[in-house]
Amino acid sequence: MIQVQSIAAPIESDNPAWNAIVAIALGVAGLIIAEFLPAGMLTPMASDLGITEGVAGQAVTATSVFAVITSLLLAFVTRTLNRRHVLLSLSVLLVCSNFLVAYAASFPILLIGRVLLGIALGGFWSMAAATAARLVPGAQLPKALAIIFGGSSFASVFAAPLSSFLGNVIGWRHVFLLSGGLSLAALIMQALTIPSLKPTGKTEFNTLFKVLKKPQFASGMLAVALVFCGHFAAFTYIRPFLEHTTSVGANALSAILLAFGVANFVGTSFGGAMVAKNLRCAQLLLPLLLSAAGLGLLAFGTSVSATTALISLWGVLMGPVSVIWSAWVARQVPEHAETAGGVFIASIQLSAAVGALAGGSVFDALGSTGVFTLSALSWFLSALVVGGLIKVMAIGARTPTAAVH
Secondary structure, eight states, X not given: OOOOOOOSSOOSSSSOOHHHHHHHHHHHHHHHHHHHHHHHHHHHHHHHHTOOHHHHTHHHHHHHHHHHHHHHHHHHHTTTSOHHHHHHHHHHHHHHHHHHHHTOSSHHHHHHHHHHHHHHHHHHXXXXXXXXXXXXXXXXXXXXXXXXXXXXXXXXXXXXHHHHHHHHHHOHHHHHHHHHHHHHHHHHHHHHHOOOOOOOSOOOTTHHHHHHTSTTHHHHHHHHHHHHHHHHHHHHTHHHHHHHTSOOOHHHHHHHHHHHHHHHHHHHHTHHHHHHHHHHHHHHHXXXXXXHHHHHHHHHTTOHHHHHHHHHHHHHHHXXXXXXXXXXXXXXXXXXXXXXXXXHHHXXXXXXXXXXXXXXXXXXXXXXXXXXXXXXXXXXXHHHHHHHHOOOOOTTOXXXXXXXX
16 A cells, blocks of 8 residues: 555544444445446346346446546535535445346346446546545545455455356346445435535646646556556457356356455555566556456467466466555645545546456457457557657655555
8 A cells, every 4th residue: 555645634633533444345345336237247237137248238338438437527516515425425326226237127227227327426526535634634544545455455355256156146237236226325324424524625737638638647557558458458358258268157156256356456466566676667567467467368378277377377466556656646646646546546447447348349349359359459558658659757756645555
């Protein structure tokens, strides 16, 4: 975890609101679970709705597109509103999203539910850290952020494998109902614990353009987008790959997805050390190794043991990516760290949309082999961008201002 110095507004009182922090963490976990549910249940969802798996994967695209828009514009659009009311409204959208998807009789209805999720996801994530900074004293902010981002890590580890397992037992619609129950519990807890938080500071729309004009920043965001584009293209269609190419059953599928999640969690824990030791090396080496793992899956995808090992390696390598690039973003634009962080989130969500969209088209045309070829190429291009367009950061560069998982 990257150490925090200060972000956003000062705490509203001397007493830390730990119950509110836990409520926000529960909300974040609910968002991540809802986002990743389709990855573990894509095949039964497609079969039930009478569509191809490639088309079903566009549920991920719809979520990501609206998450991008919301993460970039929410702070400006809601600049005069009480932050408590904004957070609760976003949590209401999450609840509605889960129940709408669970009862969707057609793919268009399901897409509407996923659009609501995208708005909630982009908005809640863009506000979580800044809200935490107003709920606890500065010295306790790292602990508060660790709790919030810990909810994200926990959810990302278990969402796909657990949904795959439960989907086979109770059906994918009931899994979304369970997710809706969790999000409803988070909403109730937030309503009971988050205090009134009047808007503070001055938010200007042109700050976004100032950040994007910073030297190398756009190149960095391109490198980030390519990494996550490759990741989401492959991960969205990982279940069809494991079923059709590796020929695994339901239990083995859940176990492999769990291995990926645990590996990803482990890899994330090394992100801070990579930032401290050699940020540039990590930025360059991780996408190269990811590309090699993608090519390995193409070559050895029929072997269960080799596929499990390579998917676990993929999880470990993706884990530190968000940490190292968050550190780079904060060092590049320390005077507009929050806005730059919003652009970073938007880049990830946009790449998720593009990755799922491109992956779906390639999957329907060429199958899983084409998807992993696309991902390996995207990861390799990210390394080329780092090597060719991004300069080595000075040793004395300013340290990040916010913890990012």
